Amino acid sequence: xxxxxxxxxxxxxxxxxxxxxxxxxxxxxxxxxxxxxxxxxxxxxxxxxxxxxxxxxxxxxxxxxxxxxxxxxxxxxxxxxxxxxxxxxxxxxxxxxxxxxxxxxxxxxxxxxxxxxxxxxxxxxxxxxxxxxxxxxxxxxxxxxxxxxxxxxxxxxxxxxxxxxxxxxxxxxxxxxxxxxxxxxxxxxxxxxxxxxxxxxxxxxxxxxxxxxxxxxxxxxxxxxxxxxxxxxxxxxxxxxxxxxxxxxxxxxxxxxxxxxxxxxxxxxxxxxxxxxxxxxxxxxxxxxxxxxxxxxxxxxxxxxxxxxxxxxxxxxxxxxxxxxxxxxxxxxxxxxxxxxxxxxxxxxxxxxxxxxxxxxxxxxxxxxxxxxxxxxxxxxxxxxxxxxxxxxxxxxxxxxxxxxxxxxxxxxxxxxxxxxxxxxxxxxxxxxxxxxxxxxxxxxxxxxxxxxxxxxxxxxxxxxxxxxxxxxxxxxxxxxxxxxxxxxxxxxxxxxxxxxxxxxxxxxxxxxxxxxxxxxxxxxxxxxxxxxxxxxxxxxxxxxxxxxxxx
Ligand code: FBP
Numbered sequence: 338x339x340x341x342x343x344x345x346x347x348x349x350x351x352x353x354x355x356x357x358x359x360x361x362x363x364x365x366x367x368x369x370x371x372x373x374x375x376x377x378x379x380x381x382x383x384x385x386x387x388x389x390x391x392x393x394x395x396x397x398x399x400x401x402x403x404x405x406x407x408x409x410x411x412x413x414x415x416x417x418x419x420x421x422x423x424x425x426x427x428x429x430x431x432x433x434x435x436x437x438x439x440x441x442x443x444x445x446x447x448x449x450x451x452x453x454x455x456x457x458x459x460x461x462x463x464x465x466x467x468x469x470x471x472x473x474x475x476x477x478x479x480x481x482x483x484x485x486x487x488x489x490x491x492x493x494x495x496x497x498x499x500x501x502x503x504x505x506x507x508x509x510x511x512x513x514x515x516x517x518x519x520x521x522x523x524x525x526x527x528x529x530x531x532x533x534x535x536x537x538x539x540x541x542x543x544x545x546x547x548x549x550x551x552x553x554x555x556x557x558x559x560x561x562x563x564x565x566x567x568x569x570x571x572x573x574x575x576x577x578x579x580x581x582x583x584x585x586x587x588x589x590x591x592x593x594x595x596x597x598x599x600x601x602x603x604x605x606x607x608x609x610x611x612x613x614x615x616x617x618x619x620x621x622x623x624x625x626x627x628x629x630x631x632x633x634x635x636x637x638x639x640x641x642x643x644x645x646x647x648x649x650x651x652x653x654x655x656x657x658x659x660x661x662x663x664x665x666x667x668x669x670x671x672x673x674x675x676x677x678x679x680x681x682x683x684x685x686x687x688x689x690x691x692x693x694x695x696x697x698x699x700x701x702x703x704x705x706x707x708x709x710x711x712x713x714x715x716x717x718x719x720x721x722x723x724x725x726x727x728x729x730x731x732x733x734x735x736x737x738x739x740x741x742x743x744x745x746x747x748x749x750x751x752x753x754x755x756x757x758x759x760x761x762x763x764x765x766x767x768x769x770x771x772x773x774x775x776x777x778x779x780x781x782x783x784x785x786x787x788x789x790x791x792x793x794x795x796x797x798x799x800x801x802x803x804x805x806x807x808x809x810x811x812x813x814x815x816x817x818x819x820x821x822x823x824x825x826x827x828x829x830x831x832x833x834x835x836x837x838x839x840x841x842x843x844x845x846x847x848x849x850x851x852x853x854x855x856x857x858x859x860x861x862x863x864x865x866x867x868x869x870x871x872x873x874x875x876x877x878x879x880x881x882x883x884x885x886x887x888x889x
Pocket of ligand 1: 418421541542588590649723724725
């Protein structure tokens with residue numbers, strides 16, 4: 338039985354992603370080397386930890402064919418971490434890129450993320466297979482996983498698998514943590530003289546893998562567009578029914594890039610930016626006061642409705658809560674074994690509370706039980722709190738309700754407060770990629786092929802000048818070590834790629850800051866509507882507001 342596909346999917350399969358001029362002649366192209374590089378922080382320590390990679394130059398492709406005899410090589414590819422729209426196009430670009438160098442080159446996909454590489458689970462990506470996935474959302478062509486690739490034993494197992502398949506390069510499509518591991522792997526192979534190159538591609542809807550040379554991670558554009566459509570629809574419902582306050586939590590892990598982008602596109606009454614909360618050292622109760630005051634102001638005008646955007650990582654940015662989470666992370670790492678033996682939530686919480694310092698214990702116990710349990714859930718393999726499981730929007734609603742009750746008693750509020758809560762995350766991660774993400778991802782994959790052909794290792798594929806038309810994009814490679822610094826993870830100091838948090842001095846934040854008081858009291862919602870794939874380029878090819886504000 339043949340698989341039924343939607344009419345849109347049928348039409349999207351025929352879409353040809355736009356490529357920058359440097360890649361039009363194929364991936365067998367010349368590269369230009371820039372200056373020796375450093376790292377974003379702790380250069381000495383990063384240099385000591387990555388002696389074979391540290392200092393590599395920036396690379397830019399000129400588009401001029403090398404003119405050399407086409408190399409024959411096989412490449413392995415991994416999708417790592419959370420899904421992000423466009424992953425299939427990175428693989429399609431990589432496939433077409435290596436075939437453009439030599440049709441005899443082969444691409445193998447490791448199944449289920451980095452674990453597939455270690456356990457030797459793979460499929461060959463053929464043109465028949467990849468053709469079914471061009472311009473589609475999801476990671477299902479090979480699947481993804483969160484196995485942390487960091488141990489010598491794993492590197493050696495991967496080496497055996499690659500040797501069997503004559504693979505001389507691995508492309509890891511992942512976020513900051515996965516690319517950190519790509520760097521460890523590249524360093525190990527270089528140190529041991531193992532002829533396997535490692536190249537990374539910047540993936541994550543969270544938008545927190547970016548820097549001077551990586552303008553955005555792929556998937557951020559599409560995911561934000563999906564959330565903005567939903568927020569716009571809800572805002573219109575709020576403005577029509579005029580009886581609910583909608584509290585919408587948005588994915589994005591620690592950083593609030595998604596919330597900021599959605600605020601810029603939809604103009605809600607309130608959007609909380611975690612990084613600002615941290616900078617101003619706001620307490621949970623101050624955030625609650627701020628929301629309650631807007632609710633009361635709008636009620637005075639007869640507007641007992643509104644929209645509030647909450648970043649999923651908010652809790653980590655509230656200074657008291659952050660201290661608590663850091664302590665909880667350490668306790669949970671140390672007590673992992675004992676906690677595994679305890680069956681009931683009650684016993685687990687009792688053990689955790691007994692190991693916390695006095696202040697943190699007090700802060701933890703003062704949280705609603707549900708939130709305490711959510712904060713005590715297992716960390717992900719990289720030691721991060723799984724913030725998508727913490728219902729911050731419900732915590733805020735509960736506290737705002739209490740605050741408004743007090744205000745009513747004191748005659749400071751006379752309105753009505755009915756609310757709805759939402760969490761938008763998984764809805765956006767596998768949407769069919771926007772034209773922007775379809776083009777960007779295809780170019781990233783193609784660039785990765787060019788980096789492999791140039792013999793590079795320990796690099797991330799980079800495509801830049803993204804606010805312009807693809808005809809003005811340029812591409813190359815950025816050494817992974819340039820993005821690294823030392824951070825505390827699982828209770829230990831580790832070299833990691835620095836997460837890009839929302840910069841309060843950046844144009845996107847400043848623009849939001851200038852407008853937000855008008856949005857709070859007025860009802861100035863913008864309704865972006867669904868992603869458009871066919872139609873005028875200013876509708877279909879538009880990048881995010883964040884990119885335009887940062888780079889225009
Ligand atoms: P990556 O960092 O791997 O790209 O994943 C991002 C993300 O979608 C976060 O926004 C979210 O907090 C998390 O993944 C959810 O993880 P899971 O898929 O394991 O539920």
